[in-house]
Amino acid sequence: MDGDGEELTAQETALYDRQIRVWGADAQRRLSKAHVLVYGMKGTIAEFCKNIVLAGVGSLTLIDDRLVTEEALSVNFLIPPDENVYSGKTIAQLCCDSLKDFNPMVRVFVEKGDLSSFDVEFFGKFDVVVVSCSSRSAKKLANEKCRKASKRVAFYTVECRDSCGEIFVDLQDYKYSKKKLEETIECHLKYPSFEDALSVPWSALHRRMSKLYFAMRVIEKFEEAEGRSAGDVSDADLSSVLKLKKELCTAQSLNESHVPDTLLERLVADTTEFPPVSAVIGGILGQEVIKAISGKGDPIKNFFYFDASDGKGVIEDISDSNTGK
């Protein structure tokens, strides 16, 4: 992923003019050679895909074997609202057609299969893997496979529910440069895996930790314990979710006020994505992936939260080396 190789073509320079002015021709060349995989085509991922296709990545591979539902259609602008074109096509196939149209210089592919069915070699073909709509254990597994690949694969998870969003980032051992005043300084960050980050004891986290972090873990745990797929919860589950919260807080010695019932209520009651929040999260995620590919700019380490109800977009660092601060 170094910046050498061919020059940008005149066509690329003209199309990408405004963004080359932001991140440079070198970063643009790296982008055009990067391969990105996304799993789970919900509204937030659709936003993300639009952003990186416009930015000009080399290729984008989509996986989502579901057929179109009313809900999928309502939040995903890549799916045309015309049943005649569906004819047995999966959501990934439909999105692929729309995305190709956005930027003819980006190759867009579709793969089929469940996340757990892909092996290390498969993940190793990509520079970036983004996972959504999956259980906690499926994400962990995919993250482990990415870490075993022969080259570094940047791994992200993203979820949006109601007016809240979460991004997780694992760049493993990451070196990048940034400009400070006149100098360019080399930076080095060590990321924990998804599993390692989640196993940091709650009591060791700093006091002002985003409440969304805990709330998302409670719901994840609930879905897993009940054998539900990601996002398959409703109002009816609220009392069980609140009960689980109590248990988890006790086990982790965390004051329950860090996981407000009202927040859990929102996340359980409305699991559909709120389009403005998808735009925000999809934009931030797109930017992070561009940073990781180009090696320019401070990346998020290692969680990002946005809640439209307070408007804050917060970065949280949850790793062994960074506890108790």
Add this chain to the structure above:
Amino acid sequence: MASSSSSVIKDAKVLMVGAGGIGCELLKTLALSGFADIHIIDMDTIEVSNLNRQFLFRQSHVGQSKAKVARDAVLKFRPKINITSYHANVKDPDFNVDFFKQFNVVLNGLDNLDARRHVNRLCLAADVPLVESGTTGFLGQVTVHVKGRTECYECHPKPAPKTYPVCTITSTPSKFVHCIVWAKDLLFTKLFGDKNQDNDLNVRSSDAASSSKNVDDIFEHSKDEDIAQYGKKIFDHVFGYNIELALSNEETWKNRNRPKPIYSKDVLSDELSKQNGNLDNDNACGDGLSVSAMSSLGMKNPQDVWSLRENSRILLEALRLFFTKREKEIGNLCFDKDDQLAVEFVTAAANIRAASFGIPLHSLFEAKGIAGNIVHAVATTNAVIAGLIVIEAIKVLKNDIKSYRMTYCLEHPSRNLLLMPVEPFEPNKSCYVCSESPVLLEINTNHSKLKDVVEKIIKAKLGMSLPLVMNASNLLYEAGDIEEDMVAIYNANLEKVLAELPSPVTNGTMLTVEDFQQELKCNINIKHREEFDEEKEPDGMVLSGWTQPVSAEDNNEESVSNGANTSDAPATAVESENDDDIGIVSPVKKRKLPDDSENSNTADDARHHKQLQVIDDEDDLVMLDGNLDGFKKRRVS
């Protein structure tokens, strides 16, 4: 949140101004969020460089109306909603206060200060809430303006375009941007622009003094003059003779590096005439804008930095192409960043001048960015900002005043925040736009004409387009659609000195100015003053009590042709290589108040400003830690 808001969203009628980078994202997000009656105004047509982020547009749409294509594209995935598009300027009289009154909220995705001010005034007059936004690179912001509740867009100073002292441009450039301004505003304009415009280039040739022939202007091109010869003459004059002339003024170079004169024969030897003679048959296609000196000379990569020799060849070839292929436009050309040949000419001229002054040379790509004031733009920031606009618009529709926020999208997190919400400020009680507070004009009433006040103050500074001027009940001037006999009287008044008007304007007079289209009325208190500093107060008048742009008073062109061009006046403007679009405000610039005490507001206001003040060093944004304490208090957790 989504479900609880659905009825206000479905019933809302919203106006979007701008269908560009933010506009495309915004229209998509509004449609997905359930908005069903959206009106969108944009006067622009689609260009290739829009396609990397304005995702509703395709190559095949280049040249078409942005508003219309955006509408059609969104209707493809949301066919059942209503979108009305207007391919028009928001400043058109059709979009009057009554037009604005039909909307529940107005959402701005604009790219210039002028239109933003105009929309702000119409929203105030129509009493419709405004959600304002802007992005540049990774930075962005969204603000909410509700009459009487929060500050209006003009309550606080906005950054203005950078200006440079005239002598820096004409005699002592020290940065590449100075060479660009020289190449664009002086040389390019002199050769291809309006001949009657004031220009600070020295036009007297070396032999004018000695020869008996009266050569007034070396730039005059006579019909029978060989174009290659003419090109060399201009080259030698501006890069050779004029530099020699400047060098003769020893005083200037005491503490500076002496520039080196450059003559065409030294850089190009004798190959020049041969080369240019052979090039006549290529790229002769009819379309003027496709003519290119780079392609005639077989140069492809706009990222390359050309040698002095290459720059000289490009310069002469571009000049030749203008005179042979685009002859009809000469005399009417204005520099346009999308005009390839103009960009080539300006790049080459700026580079040759830079070489002369020992300033590093730049590629065409870089030069184009500086010359065209190109706003750095990426899709992701626009997407984030559009999401935040919709979140804010929904709060406005629900009248959820306590939750209104202005939000900054930062490049580097501040206290872990990448998106930073701040409570909106209260209206500024001394804002002449949203509270009827008078402004003060110091002026020499025995010298200055009414015309000066109308042009330099009422139009340029107060931003009115069709003003009416009254002294008590006497009408002095009115612009726009008026009867012919009145036009004559008003034109006569314009030429009169203030104190000699039919109803004299003297020390202590209060003028009332009004713009009916903007429904804005403002009082100007006149204070007579004899003397003005020519360098610091070039207008010969000083306006206070208004929201003065932060960094400068005028734009490049005006400053450069300001007149006095010899003295070493201190720069009044902040210089920066990174000349972002006006009106696009990083948190930084927005809250920085000039030290001038006359501009200060209430003590309380000033305190808020301090909290938000940040340092801008080049393009790196650094928050001042100490000042962030204020933030913490204001934020709701």
